[in-house]
Amino acid sequence: MAELYVVPDRRGQGYGRELITEVVRVAKEQGADYAFLVTSEDDRLAQRLYEAAGFRRTEGEGGPLMLAYERDL
Numbered sequence: 659m660a661e662l663y664v665v666p667d668r669r670g671q672g673y674g675r676e677l678i679t680e681v682v683r684v685a686k687e688q689g690a691d692y693a694f695l696v697t698s699e700d701d702r703l704a705q706r707l708y709e710a711a712g713f714r715r716t717e718g719e720g721g722p723l724m725l726a727y728e729r730d731l
Contacts, residue, residue, distance in 0.1 A: 669703060678711045696726055
């Protein structure tokens with residue numbers, strides 16, 4: 659899955675929290691032991707959501723800023 663997000667007009671209603679909870683549950687059930695999320699530097703809402711869900715920031719604050727790249731194939 660490339661992207662998973664809540665459309666802007668539905669944000670702030672708990673859908674993101676439900677999505678993350680379910681994704682983590684299914685990932686564990688499938689044997690995953692690691693989850694990696696990326697968001698833009700200015701998306702404070704997503705950052706707060708991820709941190710509230712138990713994710714910790716591993717770059718940026720005292721570490722390197724990560725850059726995402728993509729291309730159509």
